[in-house]
Amino acid sequence: MEHIDIHGYLNKSANREEMFTYIFENYSQRVYNYIYYRVNSHYTAEDLMSTVFEKIMLKIDSYSEKKASFEVWLFAIARNVLNDHFRSLKRHTFFSLDIIRDLISKQPGPEEKMIANEANNKLLNCLKSLSEEERHIIALKFGANLKNVEIAEVLGTSSNNVGVMLFRIIKKLKILMEKEGYMYE
Incomplete structure (x- = not known):
């Protein structure tokens, strides 16, 4: 897996859009797969994945290569989004329509x-x-x-x-x- 030089992008603020595009193109499938393994719902995984990338965009300036590799930082954000999701489910026990959508979409x-x-x-x-x-x-x-x-x-x-x-x-x-x-x- 190719490692990204995030600092090269961060030092050139004009390339932020290019940086986010690069990050999304190179990590979105892996983030989606990670989340899907945990939630077992395509719709929920897509929603949570978008939350992860939103947080990455908001927190990219706090990333420090000295603390962790970019992938570790990114998946720590994904883990925290998942933890927040599961905490909210414990607070709000309700019947999820995502489960019905997944069942309907799995026609024999x-x-x-x-x-x-x-x-x-x-x-x-x-x-x-x-x-x-x-x-x-x-x-x-x-x-x-x-x-x-x-x-x-x-x-x-x-x-x-x-x-x-x-x-x-x-x-x-x-x-x-x-x-x-x-x-x-």
């Missing part, structure tokens, strides 16, 4: 789509049985596509510890998937 299709949906549903069910921290680590690794060193910076731990945690979580997921009847090819 050809056999391959049904098999893929079944496998995805099994995986999502297994992910739901993980702890909040385990889901967070999986989302950082596979949704955000961060390296163990970057995940360690976000979590405030060592990269070796992240590797051990990932190994255990994936082993746990494999066992859960096998219990769900998922067959590996």
Whole structure:
């Protein structure tokens, strides 16, 4: 993954629009994937992703390369947006229309789509049985596509510890998937 020289952009205020375009084009899919792994709703993930990029635009001047890499800073913002989202859900227990939209949009299709949906549903069910921290680590690794060193910076731990945690979580997921009847090819 190519690393961006944010300071080069920040020092040239005329290029801020170009910088935000570059950041969005290079990180939006990873941020979306990270959020989607956590919320399991396309609509909510899109809304939260836009909030993340809004905060990045507002806080870009506070970014310091001395404190953390840009990716770690960006995903810390994404994590905080997710935490705010989950806190608000705990305060306001309501029926989400996003769930209905997702269900309606998943109309049965050809056999391959049904098999893929079944496998995805099994995986999502297994992910739901993980702890909040385990889901967070999986989302950082596979949704955000961060390296163990970057995940360690976000979590405030060592990269070796992240590797051990990932190994255990994936082993746990494999066992859960096998219990769900998922067959590996």
